[in-house]
Amino acid sequence: MALFDRGVEIKTPEQIAAMRQAGLVVGRTLEALREAVRPGITTGELDAIAEDHIRSSGATPSFLGYHGFPASICASVNDEVVHGIPGDRVLAEGDVVSLDCGAIVADRTGRGWHGDAAITVPVGAVPDEVTELVRVAEEAMWRGIAAAHLGGRVTDISAAVERHVRSQGRYGILEDYTGHGIGSAMHQPPNVPNVGRPGKGPRLVEGLALAVEPMVTLGTQDVSVLDDDWTVVTDDGRWAAHSEHTFTLTSTGTWVLTALDGGEARLRELGVPFGGVTD
Template sequence: MSLFARERVRPRTPDQLRAMRVAGLLVGQTLEMLRAQVRAGVTTGQLDALAEDFIRSGGGIPNFQLVPGYVNTLCTSVNDEIVHGIPGDRVLRDGDLLSIDCGAEVDGWNGDSAITLVVGGDEAGDPAAVRLSEITRRSLWAGLAALRPGGDLNDIGGAVEDSIRADARADGVAYGIVEDYTGHGIGEHMHLPPNVPNYRVRGRVPQTPTGATLAIEPMVTLGDQANHVLDDDWTVVTDDGAPAAHWEHSVALTEHGIWVLTALDGGEAELTARGAPFGPLV
């Protein structure tokens, strides 16, 4: 069976995109707040509490809490944890590679974004892990910049894959592109069809019309991408214990170009540096 079956990308109206920007901006602001709070000695549970308070104070609802069975505001994945790490009493240490995934719903519209950073700053981390985060971030922006009206999801997945493969060749490292977890549509719910793979797929794939809203989220490992879920039924870890990085943005394709809904500047700096059309709605 096709990965997509009969899935398609549902276009949104300009007013709906503006509403999604409100939710996306709150998510982006939450992640920026958390950056300043990440340090050795802080627990992932403390970060989660800060995020919930920030989102609710900003008029939003932590939309991860709307996922059946999940009670936290964030996913906090450390070192070999790829995604869906559960916040709790884990104490962060200098050099830990921490991925923070965050989402919020405002007035029925959703935003979703993730960052990866080194506890204590890049100078405290393993240079290979620091580089892993950077090549993952670069691949995210390559995918975002490839979004175009009349295109399809292979434009995005192909750009993500090509960026990672090029960096792998340059670095002489066999980076792993996680295949089991993908991006997704986003709108009235955080997770909507279609899946948005971070690699090319065969066969017909959904097109990307003007008004498309997607969450693009490459996850890359420093070893083999093979993974498994821990006994908590959420946390996904690498089989070989190698570190992983995760970056994500929610994005809209407007009549003017690309608008990164969860980026504080809407994606202007990164998109224009890549020659891609920056297209916010006023």
């Protein structure tokens, strides 16, 4: 059974292993979606691909029915930052779509464990500023993960995310939407902000799993929620990118549970020890 320290869930190695299996389902589903994105496909068709992939992998979609959410992925297009509801919207050449996916895998006791990740995918050819926006968001996520180490604090991640984005230009960073703890529930304490000073928040310890997810815009950080009560859009109509991985720390380094290689290649490029198990 997972232990809790002031509301923070600390997993056993066996529970982390179940999260890795959920993470692999998420990672493979997102790669299938990346390959499927093209002009003319609808966001609803992408959702159907995701649900089929998750269920055929022996997992359950985390998002479907979560607080009433009606789909298995979030599909957020252009100025939609997060929580876009898939439907009959047709993707067009030059769009950009954020695809956020979660899956649940049960351990041997039947208890479910979550994985959660997101990618932002250009639809065909997009303007250079959009390509760069997507790159900045993804790199900021990796810089945040790379800043985490045993004995550190949650906002070490926040500071690294913010520092990278600010160094790249005049981008907006969402502050009211954050990363989060994850485990036997999709969203758990602690929050993982995308801005802030280092050295604050809960300590980073073995068994803690976090989802890091910068949401970066070409303009303002100010956003609103549409009448569907889910879709978050930029107030100035400028486009956004969203990148997310779930990771944990082990005694030997960092393990990105939703990356197909465990994050090994990217972590080594950043000089961070890989702490995962080769699948």
